[in-house]
Amino acid sequence: MAVIEVTDLTKRYAGQTVLDRVSFSVEEGEIFGILGPNGTGKTTTVECVEGLRRPDGGSISVLGLDPIKDGRRLRELIGVQLQHTQLPENIKVWEALDLYASFYANPRDWRELLDQWGLADKRDARFGKLSGGQKQRLFIALALVGNPKVAFLDELTTGLDPQARRATWEVIKQVRASGVTVVLVSHFMDEVEELCDRVAVFDRGDIVAIDTPAGLIDGIDAEHQMRFRLMTGDAALRVDAPDGLQGDVPGALLSDVPRALLSGVPGVTGVTRTGDQVVVTGRGDFATAVTAVLARNHILVADLRIDKRTLDDAFVALTGRSFHL
Numbered sequence: 001m002a003v004i005e006v007t008d009l010t011k012r013y014a015g016q017t018v019l020d021r022v023s024f025s026v027e028e029g030e031i032f033g034i035l036g037p038n039g040t041g042k043t044t045t046v047e048c049v050e051g052l053r054r055p056d057g058g059s060i061s062v063l064g065l066d067p068i069k070d071g072r073r074l075r076e077l078i079g080v081q082l083q084h085t086q087l088p089e090n091i092k093v094w095e096a097l098d099l100y101a102s103f104y105a106n107p108r109d110w111r112e113l114l115d116q117w118g119l120a121d122k123r124d125a126r127f128g129k130l131s132g133g134q135k136q137r138l139f140i141a142l143a144l145v146g147n148p149k150v151a152f153l154d155e156l157t158t159g160l161d162p163q164a165r166r167a168t169w170e171v172i173k174q175v176r177a178s179g180v181t182v183v184l185v186s187h188f189m190d191e192v193e194e195l196c197d198r199v200a201v202f203d204r205g206d207i208v209a210i211d212t213p214a215g216l217i218d219g220i221d222a223e224h225q226m227r228f229r230l231m232t233g234d235a236a237l238r239v240d241a242p243d244g245l246q247g248d249v250p251g252a253l254l255s256d257v258p259r260a261l262l263s264g265v266p267g268v269t270g271v272t273r274t275g276d277q278v279v280v281t282g283r284g285d286f287a288t289a290v291t292a293v294l295a296r297n298h299i300l301v302a303d304l305r306i307d308k309r310t311l312d313d314a315f316v317a318l319t320g321r322s323f324h325l
């Protein structure tokens with residue numbers, strides 16, 4: 001069941017169109033990623049969905065409500081972590097949670113959130129004295145204290161160190177497991193790959209693709225490479241002749257066997273060999289087929305590496321430009 005339906009959302013600032021008929025839906029219980037470089041309209045989209053900005057065109061439904069007309073009712077049901085939230089420097093962590101909880105009819109026990117987000121020992125600390133990572137975790141806890149059905153998290157792990165980012169990801173997975181639908185705005189590819197069930201890729205005020213992270217990556221038709229080293233010596237001596245070759249395999253031919261064999265594997269577009277190093281270039285999932293052919297022919301290899309395609313590559317393939325420009 002879709003909890004968010006956005007159809008032809010259009011938004012202009014001072015006559016400039018920043019969202020041009022954007023449409024997508026978010027299913028109940030999923031982590032839905034909104035991914036794109038800076039300035040492509042992610043925050044504008046999410047803030048229209050939250051009812052914080054008024055669209056110039058299109059329609060939005062969140063949990064069956066119109067974010068503008070039914071704003072009050074909707075705010076009871078959603079939790080929002082804004083990109084630039086601020087709190088008074090002197091407010092204590094527990095006071096902030098208690099205050100936010102008082103805005104909701106059916107809040108969570110904020111003591112549980114303190115534990116879940118590793119803030120229990122900061123309960124009495126003042127906001128101004130928290131580290132960047134602790135502030136970030138407090139903002140997420142504040143977004144969840146109202147027991148929301150949908151949580152919007154904008155730049156979830158900005159400013160966190162690698163360990164804190166991983167810890168945050170684990171808690172977000174728990175949040176999903178508890179049945180909360182999560183909309184995650186991010187420009188971190190690794191975060192989106194790790195967390196999101198589906199991703200909308202934004203570019204210049206438009207969605208260029210919506211799919212699972214794996215689906216986006218599999219959709220790339222770009223060439224990539226696998227590399228390995230042929231094992232030499234006794235370990236590589238084969239008892240069986242390779243496919244299509246009978247009897248003894250002469251030494252010279254043996255050295256060309258991988259190239260001859262692999263060139264015909266579906267998806268392979270090139271095989272180069274320098275000494276015992278082999279580089280196979282191809283499209284799609286050719287690496288699985290290559291590995292199978294090597295195994296079937298008892299060709300022993302070491303140091304096998306497959307250049308992993310990433311969401312970065314998918315973005316370049318979709319838009320023709322680099323994500324980080």
Ligand SMILES: Nc1ncnc2c1ncn2[C@@H]1O[C@H](COP(=O)(O)OP(=O)(O)OP(=O)(O)O)[C@@H](O)[C@H]1O
Pocket residue numbers: 013014018036037038039040041042043044045187
């Ligand atoms: N209130 C505003 N008034 C005028 N222009 C705005 C306003 N808010 C955003 N913009 C412009 O609209 C475009 C989209 O901005 P938005 O913040 O939605 O992008 P974003 O993808 O969330 O970027 P970031 O990743 O940097 O947060 C940008 O060109 C931005 O400068």
